[in-house]
Amino acid sequence: MSTKELTEQILKKKSFLSVGLDVDIDRIPTYLLSEDDPIFEFNKAIIDATHKFCVAYKPNIAFYEANGVEGWQALEKTINYLHHEYPEIYTIADAKRGDIGNTSRMYAKTFLKDLGFDSVTVAPYMGKDSVEPFLEFDNRQAILLALTSNEGAFDFQTQQIDGEELYKKVLKTSKTWKNSENLMYVVGATKAEFLKEIREIIPENFLLVPGVGAQGGKLEDVCKYGMTKNVGLLVNSSRKIIYASESSNFAEIAGAKAEVLQQQMADELKQL
Numbered sequence: 001m002s003t004k005e006l007t008e009q010i011l012k013k014k015s016f017l018s019v020g021l022d023v024d025i026d027r028i029p030t031y032l033l034s035e036d037d038p039i040f041e042f043n044k045a046i047i048d049a050t051h052k053f054c055v056a057y058k059p060n061i062a063f064y065e066a067n068g069v070e071g072w073q074a075l076e077k078t079i080n081y082l083h084h085e086y087p088e089i090y091t092i093a094d095a096k097r098g099d100i101g102n103t104s105r106m107y108a109k110t111f112l113k114d115l116g117f118d119s120v121t122v123a124p125y126m127g128k129d130s131v132e133p134f135l136e137f138d139n140r141q142a143i144l145l146a147l148t149s150n151e152g153a154f155d156f157q158t159q160q161i162d163g164e165e166l167y168k169k170v171l172k173t174s175k176t177w178k179n180s181e182n183l184m185y186v187v188g189a190t191k192a193e194f195l196k197e198i199r200e201i202i203p204e205n206f207l208l209v210p211g212v213g214a215q216g217g218k219l220e221d222v223c224k225y226g227m228t229k230n231v232g233l234l235v236n237s238s239r240k241i242i243y244a245s246e247s248s249n250f251a252e253i254a255g256a257k258a259e260v261l262q263q264q265m266a267d268e269l270k271q272l
């Protein structure tokens, strides 16, 4: 999907919500465990109940890899279900890949071609040749980790190198890479106070903002400095939505949680 189409979906649905499909087999309702594919059945119920209120889904690949072959099968069924039932939805493989170019090409093929995700998260640490293979696909994006939501972000990302924070160097240098128009960036909602300076470096690019909900990030803070005239935001929430209830109506309750966030987003969009 192009970023123009993504913006159109955001304005149509009055939502820039991404629902995180971080499916932990130990946290899903126990009655689902007797199904052939409990992870997929959980995802299907969550997607059917929340799709009206969001524009994107973000499966975190770790939760699927942790279940071996069955996890990969559940991931493939989930992305196929989204493509077939809700083709207007933007999809993010939160895989945080990046390696020497020859290897990155294989990661890019897996997520952006074979599985057909719209985007994949990529770590910038190995530099240009590790990221450019993810930028070669039309209407697909690589989402580069810029300033992450966790405490450890202060270990390296905010450290000064030659008088400038490392995350700012990542933003500036990545703009010089081939097909950099296909870049989006991860900025944690817990780091909203950095957004003003981040927007001075990348005024237009979409940001994927995780950390609202379980990690304590605030939607209004993110919007205040992160929103552009074309919105430019995908705000993700995972656990607060998908594990809102363990009862048999878990999906309905997840839908209600997603709707609360969507309503707040609709209010923020009125200020555009």
Ligand SMILES: O=c1ccn([C@@H]2O[C@H](COP(=O)(O)O)[C@@H](O)[C@H]2O)c(=O)[nH]1
Residues within 6 Å of the ligand: 020, 022, 060, 094, 147, 148, 149, 150, 186, 187, 188, 210, 211, 212, 213, 214, 215, 236, 237, 238, 239, 240
């Ligand atoms: O900086 C980052 C980058 C990625 N994540 C991922 O987003 C979700 C957040 O889940 P919640 O349950 O809403 O906290 C999860 O998949 C993380 O691995 C992040 O949190 N921060």
